Amino acid sequence: MILEQIARDTEIRVTNQKKKVPLGTLKKAAYSMETETGFPFEKALAKEGLSFICEVKKASPSKGIIAEDFPYLDIAREYEAAGADAISCLTEPKYFLGRDSYLKEIAETVKIPVLRKDFVVEEYQIYEAKVLGAGAVLLICALIEPELLKRYIQVCDTLGLSALVEAHDEKEISHAVWAGARVIGVNNRNLKDFSVDVGNSTKLRALAPKEVLFVAESGIKGPEDIARLKENEVDAVLIGETLMKSRDKKKMLSYLKGEGTSDGQ
Numbered sequence: 001m002i003l004e005q006i007a008r009d010t011e012i013r014v015t016n017q018k019k020k021v022p023l024g025t026l027k028k029a030a031y032s033m034e035t036e037t038g039f040p041f042e043k044a045l046a047k048e049g050l051s052f053i054c055e056v057k058k059a060s061p062s063k064g065i066i067a068e069d070f071p072y073l074d075i076a077r078e079y080e081a082a083g084a085d086a087i088s089c090l091t092e093p094k095y096f097l098g099r100d101s102y103l104k105e106i107a108e109t110v111k112i113p114v115l116r117k118d119f120v121v122e123e124y125q126i127y128e129a130k131v132l133g134a135g136a137v138l139l140i141c142a143l144i145e146p147e148l149l150k151r152y153i154q155v156c157d158t159l160g161l162s163a164l165v166e167a168h169d170e171k172e173i174s175h176a177v178w179a180g181a182r183v184i185g186v187n188n189r190n191l192k193d194f195s196v197d198v199g200n201s202t203k204l205r206a207l208a209p210k211e212v213l214f215v216a217e218s219g220i221k222g223p224e225d226i227a228r229l230k231e232n233e234v235d236a237v238l239i240g241e242t243l244m245k246s247r248d249k250k251k252m253l254s255y256l257k258g259e260g261t262s263d264g265q
């Protein structure tokens with residue numbers, strides 16, 4: 001299954017990275033960074049109305065190359081100007097053509113919080129996210145057993161990082177809640193067969209406690225998806241492909257918000 005393959009490749013990537021920057025050195029750098037108080041990523045999601053996390057993603061296993069031309073800094077600036085509440089940046093290099101440097105440069109450029117979108121399989125990667133300037137890091141339940149997930153969320157807390165904990169079913173939601181997740185994301189894309197059903201996140205919203213911030217991720221194509229998610233008390237949506245493929249991201253975002261026409265394609 002693709003997720004296991006990505007996890008194995010990520011283990012190799014982390015092992016190689018450790019040879020360049022040992023864990024001790026990385027931790028020292030992470031804890032020496034100034035930390036914005038109050039978890040800005042969670043503040044962005046908790047604001048009144050639906051919050052928008054806009055994703056900078058060049059490619060994906062399900063879609064291949066999404067954006068040949070990839071001015072990632074301009075894209076991030078455009079998202080921020082268009083009213084994004086946070087940015088999600090892929091740093092996984094093999095399947096999503098992401099880079100750590102994209103995250104670092106974007107975090108230095110925009111004022112809104114940046115989520116490190118990668119496949120965390122080692123604590124090391126959480127310290128990396130902090131040093132790169134992320135305000136949040138994705139933790140995928142399917143890759144991290146509950147005890148370790150609890151530990152990773154605690155490490156995030158000590159760094160002033162928010163954890164976006166991604167769950168795919170009822171069991172993983174209960175693990176996320178048990179581990180202390182304050183932000184839970186549900187991926188509408190099934191990572192086994194790449195099928196997409198926005199109903200995934202509407203269905204699972206009710207299983208997460210109301211006080212948990214809930215993010216619907218993936219497969220959001222139009223204002224009808226947004227309206228449906230809003231009705232189901234979702235706090236935020238995470239949109240990648242629909243925005244990455246649009247010529248005018250500001251127009252597309254206002255179209256998705258139900259404020260404009262769809263000629264932002």
Ligand SMILES: O=P(O)(O)OC[C@@H](O)[C@@H](O)c1c[nH]c2ccccc12
Nearest residue numbers: 187217218219220238239240241242
């Ligand atoms: O491009 P989409 O369908 O709008 O999806 C964005 C985002 O949700 C998706 O990239 C994603 C959700 N969870 C992930 C975990 C790893 C990598 C990527 C993802």
